[in-house]
Amino acid sequence: EKFQNIFLSASLSICDHNASAGIKNIPIIQEENFAFLYNKKHEPYHHQKISWREDDNALLIAPTGQGKTESSLGWLQNQLKKRQGRAFYILPFTASINAMTKRVSSIKDGFGNEELVGLLHGKAKFFIDEYYEKKDGQSLRDLIDINKKIIKPFKVVTPFQILKWAFGVKGFEKGFTELAGSYLIFDEIHIYDRELFRRILFFIEWLIEKLEVKVFIMTATMPSFMQNHIKEILNITNEIRPSKAEILKIKRHKIKLLDSTINEQIDFIQSKIDLGKSVLVVCNTVAQAQEIYEAIRCNNKTLLHSGFNAKDRTQKEKEVQSDDKPQLLVGTQAIEVSLDIDYDLIVTEPAPLDALLQRFGRVNRRELRSLTNIDEANCFVTTEIEDVHKIIYDKTLIENTLTALEKKQDIVINEDIVQSLLDKIYESITLNEDKLREKFQAYLDNLYPFSTYEESKEEFFSQFDGIEVLPTELFEQFAEHIKKQQYLEAEKLFVSISKKKYMSKKDLVTFVEINGIKKVFPLIGLKYNNELGLLNEEIEITQSRKLFI
Template identity: 40%
Template sequence: MVLLAKPDETLIDHTENALKVFKSIKETYPQVPEICEVPDFWEHLFYAIFFHDFGKAAEGFQNVLISDAKWDYRHEILSAGFVSGLEYENKLFNDAIAMAIITHHKDVLLLRDKYQTYPRRLGEKRYNQKLQELDSNILELSEIQSRIPSLSREYLGIELKNFQIIDSIEKLRDSYKEVVLPYYNQFEDNELTALHGRYGVFLKGFLTACDHLASGSKYEILNGIQDMKAIYDFPEMRKTQKIASETIGDAFLIAPTGSGKTEASLFWSNSNQNNNRSKRTFYLLPYTASINAMYKRLQRDFKDPDLVGIQHGKALYYLYKAFAEDEDYIESKKKAKDIKNLTNKIYRPYKILTPHQILKAFFGVKGFEQRLAEMSNGLFIIDEIHAYDAHTTALILETFKILKTNYNANFLIMSATLPTFLKELFKKELKITNEIALNESELKEFTRHKVKVLEKDIFENFDLIRQQLANNKKVLVVCNTVFQAQNIYSILSEGVDKSRLLHGRFMLRDREEIEKELQDLDLLVGTQAIEVSLDIDYDVLFSEPAPIDALIQRFGRVNRKGWEDKVLKHVYVFEEGSEKDKFVYKNQEIISKTLELLRDTDVLEESRIQKFVDEIYSNGYQGSDLDDFDKVMRIFPSFLKNIVPFINNKRNEEDFYSLYQSVEIVPLQFKLEYLEEIENKRYFEAMKYIVTISLGQYQKLKRGEQIEKDSDMLFANVEYDKRLGLLL
């Protein structure tokens, strides 16, 4: 009888395909045995992959593959028993291989809940019954085991002989009883072994990757760009780009907006690669709009879409929409899912993502072992580090410390405006010694703006804004709250043909349309959503008061390349904002200091910006920001002790998702359209009606009885306008 692993694939074929991926991963991550302090790690992983599907030889499982039969059991529990034939003096190694096999689909907690073999009598009886189902195929499994020497020679590079062929079910161990139960008890008693650490992470992570990639017919993971300088073949590199291309190890890169930081960071990643260009590069950005833009840009630049992946909360929808214009729903959905599934695996060498996607691994969210394994020896580029609140910054710093200390990662931390106190924090904790920056005279060359603080608020200055529009200037207006931006846009857009409003409270459908038009507008009114990494260029800015670093980002959306033509353009800051600003920027003293410095400024020389930032943030985090930062630094290390491989704790996952402090709703007026898409199983089309609001806004609506639930979605009885967004 030919044993199957899948309806269309034999057991031996799937095993070999998984071993092909294994060989590729072994070449990509040569440092892993040293990191996990297990010299024979690859040998152990080979055995885990070789045996991982042996339990599928059970008669009941084979029937499932060739008919509509059901088989209420886990093949992994039977597969792990074949580790009994391995001849390791150190029992930990046998246990580790068995543990990786038995949990490669379901974690320890689920096994304890539904598939215990001990001490429950019923579980033990069921295990023995399922074990009997292997008996009729044990000879075929013996034949497959006889291929260990040849397959290990081909895929591992050495011929393995330290095993005995299991030719009788009586020789199979009960791996749940002998391995899973003790592992969980050790965890509960805080008696942790190497298996509870990196050794277990890599075994589980890489086994999962090999199995999933082989199932997806991908037998080799991709390497990075061989020569980044050939991709960005500049006649002459800028200074920061040249230094970055020669910098080995962790570094800061401080340079003005529009000065080529992205290319510089990629040159840095190239200079810190290994010989076969297999280190994975993670490019972190704060907002989905900037991630989407960077994803498109790198796909275009690298000329190979498979090299670059995208990860954020709405990535699947974004990928779907990329196909939806040319394909039908079924085909678009399939292509989007295929791309996202591969990105979630250890396959693509470049990923554009939010820091939350990195944090997932440290909160034990399902699949975290594979994420951590992938990040080993990784190159992390984090752009706009100043954009995060104190709580998130502390989490980023703590996770970076672990990635550097335990997983050999390297970091390039970038910003146009990085307060020295923040730089010193990262410098101290991550032991960063390299800094790439321009000197004072070089920075002056990048001067692009004349700044003026206008008396009173935006309403008192409408005439000036309208005058700029009448003079055919491309005008950017930035408000601190959505409510204010909606009001201002309603007034200023009258009579302006090409105008748009941009903030975070649009449905996905409308947000896409807005982002497509950003380059060709006469008037753009927005909120902080325009601050970071949007490649837009306007002639003049009018901004409500904000901290200096936020303002500098807003200024960067005006006259982006003005330094090339030695042109200065105006950026105006209003003296007063709205009443609601205090909820956005709690430390109003920072804003007062910012305005005080800018009042005495005419031409905003780039060389003065860092001095301004440091003067305003001379005391570092203050008040609630300092409390938030210190709390994370104090508590997070002890929290991490509850994150161990093979166990997915739901409470830890809930802690992770609580970080978002946001809720997805659908405006009630689109309820019928949304539910119709759900009923027709067009889930991605249904997503276009979703709006994200803050947890506080949701709770306020709930108290006002403006929220109802249907089909697992929340509907808000709040007016929505295509031009203005959600009108809270």
């Protein structure tokens, strides 16, 4: 009865929204939308064929660049033959989402129809809810566009965008209604902190039991103990791997450690650029990436990190994945997962092994030639562990990684040893030592429609390290979009910064309030430009402390 009430209330609301937007048809993914899977030049991999035949929940373990995305979409095709349902493709980093949306929409590598693939828009969702609640007859120019995005059958999201419904965040009834009978595809589910990994896992378990959800989990860098936890909790008996013969053929990477900081490798990077090599540089912080980017001379270069707003990040992702890709790409962790890019070599700051393996996966990805032990290294890792690295990553994990790689440098890495390296570095954790599973799922069982859960909402948002702010220099653009009711465009101007940075810069923060909407938006007095992103340079705010649109 409880779920009937949840689904009924949400369905009525969704119908009301769609009718107001003039939407008459709900698109679904058809069999012909999967034709791209069978139009490839090469024979499908062993693990792809198995994935495409799989009827149940599954775990796929395969190296980077081995067609895991196609494996998951073939699995989805097989599920949709039996039952229609929404699909969610869940990625760890926002920076990967736009690129994956474009890829899955394309004719060559996807469904060939943009109407089928969408994103979840946080602030736009807020605006549309406010509009419907007020019911004052005002027009909303992008109402139809927003609703079309909401009803799309395939959505590319981060875990937070579905996990929030488990905390009773406003609109959870619609969230559960969308998730009911859906198909969830997770890419690298484990690369969050342990607490979040556990919550995601327990939520999936509940969704499988209560809402008949099906799950496909894929990874290239997961320690065995986490694989075992996933199989146990989700009752997955089907573990899919490439054939031994396919694994042994993969000889893409040769590692060399550089006893220095990345700043001390600027001349080395420049020399590779001057030789015409395509070079990927990965830094652990935005500030370091900006510094390296400005120091290297290159006519075709791009910087990609989390300090850009969505508008500029989308443009940069297009540049990176275009036929005329930048010769030099400097980035942060934002490029680790699901960006289908291929560079000649990488120079990276130290990080835990799973993060480094993801970064290496952007080099020699197409495997145009197999490496031999006489070839020059193409994966360079600096070894100086700086103080800021210890804030981002566990110092012991970085040290253990560097020790393991020291024994493997200057030889071609065979993918069959990667799992054993991961298992040596990562210690097993007890998944439910504090009874989180029972607490979390008991809480889920006690969510009721038309109720508010402020305490749990605060608990959910406390998990985020990011606060979205509007650079003051973009205020005029923001105000113009709001006046024209172009809320999706207004949303794209915000930049996410850490809570720590927000607190350190709080004297530079002022607020804008939109008339008629009960929400204020923080403006920050830091410089911003579309080439470098948000900078640490302060600018004077001349507006009053509170602004109204």
